[in-house]
Each structure stands twice: as C-alpha cells, then as structure tokens.
Amino acid sequence: MKELSDIGLVGLAVMGENLILNMESKGYTVTAYNRSVEKVESFLDGRAKGKKIRGAASIEELVASLEKPRKIKLMVKAGQAVDDFIEQLIPHLEPGDIIIDGGNTHYPDTNRRTDYLKEKGLLFIGTGVSGGEEGALTGPSIMPGGAPEAWPHVKDILQDISAKVDDGSPCCDWVGEGGAGHFVKMIHNGIEYGDMQLICEAYQIMKDVLGMSADEMHEVFAEWNEGDLDSYLIEITRDILAYKDDDGEPLVDKILDTAGQKGTGKWTGIVALDLGIPLTLISEAVFSRCISSRKDERVKASQVVKGPETTFDGDKKQLIKDLKDALYASKIISYAQGYLLMREAAKEFGWHLNYGGIALMWRGGCIIRSSFLGNIKDAFDKNPELENLLLDDYFRKTVEDAQAGWRRVAATALTQGIPAPAITSALSYFDGFRTARLPANLLQAQRDYFGAHTYERIDHDRGEFFHTNWTGRGGDTASTTYNA
Numbered sequence: 196m197k198e199l200s201d202i203g204l205v206g207l208a209v210m211g212e213n214l215i216l217n218m219e220s221k222g223y224t225v226t227a228y229n230r231s232v233e234k235v236e237s238f239l240d241g242r243a244k245g246k247k248i249r250g251a252a253s254i255e256e257l258v259a260s261l262e263k264p265r266k267i268k269l270m271v272k273a274g275q276a277v278d279d280f281i282e283q284l285i286p287h288l289e290p291g292d293i294i295i296d297g298g299n300t301h302y303p304d305t306n307r308r309t310d311y312l313k314e315k316g317l318l319f320i321g322t323g324v325s326g327g328e329e330g331a332l333t334g335p336s337i338m339p340g341g342a343p344e345a346w347p348h349v350k351d352i353l354q355d356i357s358a359k360v361d362d363g364s365p366c367c368d369w370v371g372e373g374g375a376g377h378f379v380k381m382i383h384n385g386i387e388y389g390d391m392q393l394i395c396e397a398y399q400i401m402k403d404v405l406g407m408s409a410d411e412m413h414e415v416f417a418e419w420n421e422g423d424l425d426s427y428l429i430e431i432t433r434d435i436l437a438y439k440d441d442d443g444e445p446l447v448d449k450i451l452d453t454a455g456q457k458g459t460g461k462w463t464g465i466v467a468l469d470l471g472i473p474l475t476l477i478s479e480a481v482f483s484r485c486i487s488s489r490k491d492e493r494v495k496a497s498q499v500v501k502g503p504e505t506t507f508d509g510d511k512k513q514l515i516k517d518l519k520d521a522l523y524a525s526k527i528i529s530y531a532q533g534y535l536l537m538r539e540a541a542k543e544f545g546w547h548l549n550y551g552g553i554a555l556m557w558r559g560g561c562i563i564r565s566s567f568l569g570n571i572k573d574a575f576d577k578n579p580e581l582e583n584l585l586l587d588d589y590f591r592k593t594v595e596d597a598q599a600g601w602r603r604v605a606a607t608a609l610t611q612g613i614p615a616p617a618i619t620s621a622l623s624y625f626d627g628f629r630t631a632r633l634p635a636n637l638l639q640a641q642r643d644y645f646g647a648h649t650y651e652r653i654d655h656d657r658g659e660f661f662h663t664n665w666t667g668r669g670g671d672t673a674s675t676t677y678n679a
C-alpha cells in the first residue's frame with residue numbers, strides 16, 4: 196500500500212462503503228473514517244480486507260494519512276452533519292486542500308459552504324452522486340460543482356469511478372460554480388419523481404381500467420424496455436411486477452400505497468415557483484406522493500364520495516399501445532420542463548451549464564438513465580442554445596406522432612375516474628405551450644377590473660400599460676405594474 200492515501204472518505208453507510216471499494220478497484224488508495232470507529236474496524240475486517248484501504252481512528256489520523264492537496268469526501272447525511280464535519284476538519288487542513296460533499300445537499304447550502312471555505316483558503320466541491328448502492332460500487336453518475344480550482348485535482352478520480360457510456364465517456368464532468376452540481380442533482384431527482392409517477396399512472400390504468408395482473412403488466416414493461424422507453428426505471432418496474440412474496444403472490448400488491456419522500460422533488464418544485472418556470476409534471480409528481488400519504492383520508496372519502504364506475508369495453512391492445520405513447524410524450528415534457536428550469540437557474544445564478552454534458556452525465560449510472568438521454572444529448576449537440584426541447588426536430592416530431600394515443604389515454608383516465616395528474620398535466624402544458632393566444636387576456640381584464648392592475652393591448656407596443664374604469668364607479672388611478 197502507498198505510504199499516503201489518494202483520498203479520504205468520511206461516512207461508512209451504504210454509499211460511502213461502496214464508493215471506497217469502487218475507488219480502490221480503480222487503483223486508488225483510500226483512507227476510511229467514520230464517527231463511530233467500530234464501523235471502520237468492521238469494514239477493514241470485512242469487505243475492505245486485503246485491499247488498499249486504510250482506516251483512521253480520528254480526524255487527525257485521517258488528515259495525516261493523505262497526500263497533498265488532501266482530498267476528503269464526505270458521505271454523511273445532508274444538513275448539519277456536513278457542517279459539523281467541515282468544522283472538525285478545518286483546523287487540520289492547509290490552504291488548497293479539498294473537501295467534497297457527496298450527499299443529497301440542498302444547493303444553497305453548497306453555495307454557502309463554497310464561499311465559507313474559500314475564505315479559509317480551502318476548496319469545496321458539492322457533488323450529486325446518483326445510482327444507489329449498486330451504482331456507487333460499479334459506477335455512479337457524478338455531478339460536481341463548487342470551487343473550479345479543485346476540479347483538476349479530483350477530475351481523474353471522479354471520472355475513473357463514474358459510470359461510462361458506450362463510447363467510454365464518463366458520466367461525470369464539471370457542472371459549474373458553487374451549488375451548480377447539487378442543483379443539477381436536484382433536477383435529476385425531480386425528473387426521477389416525474390418518471391416514477393408516470394410509470395405508476397400507466398400501471399394503475401393497466402391494473403384498474405384493463406384489469407391486468409402483475410404478470411401481464413410485467414410482460415408489457417419487458418416489451419417497453421426493448422424500445423424507446425428503455426430505461427433503468429422501466430427495467431426495475433418490470434422486475435418488481437414479476438417478484439413474488441413467500442406465498443407466491445406478487446409482492447407489489449401487498450405494499451401499502453403511501454409514498455415517502457426525502458425532499459429533493461419538493462425543492463425542485465419550490466425553485467420552479469420562485470423562478471416562474473412551469474414545472475408542472477414534477478410538481479404533480481410531488482403532490483401525488485402527498486395525496487398518497489394521506490391514506491386514512493382517502494380510505495374514508497372512498498366510502499362516501501362517488502366517481503364513475505370503471506368499465507372498459509374498448510380495444511385493450513390499442514390502449515396499451517397508447518399508454519406507451521402517453522408515457523414517452525409525457526416524459527419528453529418532463530425533461531423539457533426540467534431543462535427550462537436549469538436554463539433559468541443558470542441565468543439567475545450566473546452558471547454556465549453544458550446541457551448536452553448534463554444529458555451525458557445522466558445517460559449512465561444514475562436512476563433516470565435511459566437511452567432517451569442520448570437523444571437529448573444529440574439535440575443540444577445540434578443546438579447548444581436550444582430554448583425548449585420541444586423545438587428540437589426529433590422531440591417535436593416524436594410528441595406530434597404520439598399525441599393521438601396520449602390524448603386517448605388522458606381521456607380514458609378522466610372519464611374512468613383514474614387519477615393521472617402527470618400524464619394529463621403534461622398534455623395541458625403541451626397544449627398551452629403551442630397555443631399562441633391563451634385566455635390570459637380575460638384574466639388581465641379581471642385583474643384590472645377589481646384591482647386596477649392594468650393590462651397591455653394587442654394594438655399597442657409591449658410595455659405600455661392601460662387601465663379601464665370598467666364600472667364607471669372606479670377612478671382612473673391604476674395600481675403599480677410589477678410582476679413577481
């Protein structure tokens with residue numbers, strides 16, 4: 196083993212351990228540290244035995260074991276624990292040393308920590324790491340941002356341990372300054388929420404409208420995974436549907452229908468509201484989890500509030516085909532909205548995001564990995580300034596081709612009383628996006644009527660505001676015109 200380690204890692208939970216083993220397998224020597232030191236010992240005696248991994252019994256020992264500039268990766272719970280470890284490390288580090296936070300941190304915290312450590316002469320990286328336990332071990336998607344001076348020092352190691360796409364490109368590249376990496380990971384998670392919700396809506400339509408069994412749905416997902424929808428989440432859904440409990444019944448049927456969430460989807464929705472971006476699909480996915488978690492309320496309501504009887508006498512095969520189109524088209528909308536939000540955030544926070552590069556980082560290793568991300572990469576390669584994915588020829592044409600089936604699915608869900616908020620809101624966004632004249636003329640009239648909020652006119656220049664005394668009883672004084 197080398198005298199000094201290439202990198203140290205703090206936090207021996209599932210992601211931390213697997214990342215260490217991944218680094219070691221790529222030829223790096225790693226020092227492992229954990230707040231409760233017994234965990235370090237059991238790791239060294241277990242999975243780390245005989246490998247180029249050394250343990251540290253204290254922060255001092257960890258720091259002293261590292262090559263300079265020291266690189267220390269924190270894989271601890273996002274929030275206070277990250278600040279606590281940073282404070283413990285600071286007195287032992289020297290200018291130019293690098294701390295990397297690999298948790299699901301909220302990006303404003305990464306902005307703050309990057310600035311704080313810069314004042315102390317230290318370099319901070321906040322990086323999203325996606326791929327779960329298996330990805331951490333075999334190659335996750337890694338989205339680093341923070342202090343750009345740190346990147347050349349960690350580039351090799353982070354790219355070496357990351358997933359690779361078919362041509363060998365790593366699913367890891369520099370995202371941008373401050374919290375940019377964690378922002379992009381947050382969007383990844385929001386998109387993950389959207390993809391999962393879409394799949395769940397298709398599942399419920401198949402189950403409750405078509406009366407399909409788990410095995411039958413397994414077959415459909417297996418087929419979908421061979422085509423345009425080919426993705427990790429479709430693949431695991433296929434496998435989940437085939438999985439049987441001890442009594443031979445599908446395990447999925449026995450799982451309580453209340454979704455958990457750790458907050459990254461909610462953060463995505465909040466930023467979208469703050470920046471005024473119509474991120475409808477991901478927001479609906481978050482709210483769907485909220486509705487699901489109010490199980491008692493739903494059970495009570497189901498006994499008294501009646502909807503339509505669910506009966507289907509249409510063409511079952513056609514509806515399954517339509518569902519595939521609805522999923523694919525809605526997915527395009529979700530990514531279009533997510534990319535819109537990244538563009539707006541880049542403007543707001545002064546980041547220079549490489550949108551094609553982000554698609555490439557998500558192409559392998561992460562939870563939303565799919566062949567579809569290759570098409571997004573191509574779209575941004577063709578036009579790095581692409582304003583909306585729906586304006587790219589491939590995506591425009593794909594959505595146009597899918598829209599008849601998509602509309603039939605939305606109509607079926609609505610008439611049969613099956614909630615499909617992601618599929619239907621995606622369609623409403625699509626229709627809003629492609630409508631030159633929306634009814635907001637009437638809305639502006641209403642605002643002006645009751646609050647003298649003023650309006651612009653189609654027969655005058657933009658920026659000229661008018662007020663009408665609609666009732667003859669109001670005055671001519673308009674309220675100030677500003678937009679939040």
Ligand code: 6PG
Pocket residue numbers: 299324325326327384387455456457458459460561562
């Ligand atoms: C990933 C996942 C990972 C985690 C989510 C789960 O990219 O590997 O996104 O970060 O599984 O945080 O999020 P919820 O608990 O909110 O579903």
